Amino acid sequence: MGIAERKEREKQEKRDLIVDAAARIFAEEGYERTSMRSIAEHIEYSPATIYLYFKDKDELLHAVHELGFGLLMKEMSKVAAVADPLERLRLVALEYVRFCFEHPQYYNLMFNSLEPLNYYEDHCNWDTGRKAFDFLQYAIEDCMQKGLIIEQEPKALTFFCWSFVHGMVSLYTRCRLRALDLSDEESRALIFTGVNTWLDLMKK
Amino acid sequence: MGIAERKEREKQEKRDLIVDAAARIFAEEGYERTSMRSIAEHIEYSPATIYLYFKDKDELLHAVHELGFGLLMKEMSKVAAVADPLERLRLVALEYVRFCFEHPQYYNLMFNSLEPLNYYEDHCNWDTGRKAFDFLQYAIEDCMQKGLIIEQEPKALTFFCWSFVHGMVSLYTRCRLRALDLSDEESRALIFTGVNTWLDLMKK
DNA sequence: TTTACTTACTAAACAATGTTCAGTAAATTG
DNA sequence: CAATTTACTGAACATTGTTTAGTAAGTAAA
The missing domain is CATH 1.10.10.60 (Homeodomain-like)
Structure with missing residues (x-):
């Protein structure tokens, strides 16, 4: 047929x-x-x-939201081949930051906006986000198992890493760095510095 | 008259x-x-x-936004009397977190929503946010001058601290912790743990 | 008090929004 | 060829932020 x-x-x-x-x-x-x-x-x-x-605007928004995650996962997966776990983790973080810089509206939709999650109220779990979180957690567990970073409950530490980067880029895209008197370029540079500072603090 | x-x-x-x-x-x-x-x-x-x-809904929103900052500053100022700079910094962070838990809508307005900033497009600087940022920076510089935490460019380090806590509470209030399979109570506890973990990492 | 003027407010309208529904014309099926 | 399904639309609905013309009360000057 x-x-x-x-x-x-x-x-x-x-x-x-x-x-x-x-x-x-x-x-x-x-x-x-x-x-x-x-x-x-x-x-x-x-x-x-x-x-x-x-069904409505929310459902359409959710479809766009999924599209965004496809894009982010593709970007982050680019560095999967890097052998050194610590360097790989660093590159994952940088790709994440870069994604936010290049697609701020997508980023906001995926991590700040409440609307696309309406879709999950029935399904109760945010599957799409979970996949991205797991991806990060694997990268971190790899570092931990090889004794490269501090020991911590993996899920908690992953959450902390995510929070730190998310916090920086969110304050940036949501224009809250106006409190710092920086140019756009300086702000972005500061965020990249932040990633490195954070990794240094986590190193054993 | x-x-x-x-x-x-x-x-x-x-x-x-x-x-x-x-x-x-x-x-x-x-x-x-x-x-x-x-x-x-x-x-x-x-x-x-x-x-x-x-003038319009935005300007009304901005007035509410200012009200929220008054509330936050009041909460954070409560701990000004604490002598130990490190403990004071810890308590400031906890008050910040608590504020977000108690007034999530205010918090979102103040740190995630784009609208109230329209007001500043003419005035170009986000005065209200700047005051809160400076408050935090003083607390951090105090710790640094007394050799209690790592040495770093104060503004940058303040931004990192802020980002970390902001990242955690934002992911929480924006429901992104659904990726972690935690109860509400567990999420909040994890965030408090995060504050302490962060301070430990910053200690010299 | 009477007159003019200002202030504080509203009713009604406007354009734009998300969404629904009855209806239509074409494609498919029997 | 007739019946049915599919894909789509025009027009309407309720609700939104905002504007405008008008009113009624309060104030000031004569």
Whole structure:
């Protein structure tokens, strides 16, 4: 039955078309400022069409959120081949920071905005985030097992590492570094310094 | 001229009435979900009245934002009398964390939301945040001068400390600890542990 | 007191938003 | 060819932030 499959494929393609357009506009304008109507206009369909593919704006946002995590995981996985665990951990952190610099709207959606999590209220667990967290935890456990960093409960230490980097980049993208009188360049440099300082503190 | 003064006073009182109502509703419902109409209804005035006291919703939000900083500074100042600089720094951090736990909506407004900063686009600097940052920096410089913690450029180190705690509480209030399979109580305990771990790492 | 003016406020409207629903035209099926 | 399903839309709805024209009371000057 080739027809049913073609229809299925076309449906998926249209879904992707909507998500891609939404992602682009969300990234440019931010979530609140992009209307369903403007997304519809971009793909040259009526607003009501979007509701045939997504329950509401939240569900569409969630799809974009997943897209963002795909991007982040791809970036972070680039350094998987590096042999030295400590250097690998450092590079993972740097990729994370770089991702935030290059896609601040995605980052905000993934780690600061509350909306995309509405989707998980039924499913109760944030699977997507969990995968990224585990990725980081493996990198840290590797360092710990080889005696390169301090000993700590792995999950807790992973949370601390994540928090530190997340804190820095969030304050940056959310414009709170205005409290520091720094240029944009200086702010970014400071954050990279922060990653190294943190790793030095964790070294045994 | 008593009349002019009374009018001035009454105007200020009404302004406060609006800000207080707005603060309560923002804190309960969140910024996006509270309408100007609902605020107006609470204070038993027409929506248009609010616009006599505030240019728009952003400016009202900013007033609430300032209120939040007043609250935070008050909480953090409670520990000013503690003699031991390291212990004082620890207590400041704990008060900061506690503030976030007790007023998550305020916290989000002050450190994650972009909107209240619109107000500063003309004034270019985030004065309110700067004061809080300086408060923390003094506490840290005190520790450093007495040789209790590692030597570092004070502003940078202050930023790192702030980032770490901000990162932890943000991930918590923004529900990203769902990636960790922890109860609410366990999450909070972990954050307090984090503060102590961080201070241990900074100790010389 | 009477007159002008200012202040404090509101009702009603505006444009834009997310969302729904009845209806339509085309594609598919029997 | 007829019946049914699919994919889509136009128009409406309720709600939002905001503006404007108008009103009624308070104040000041004659």
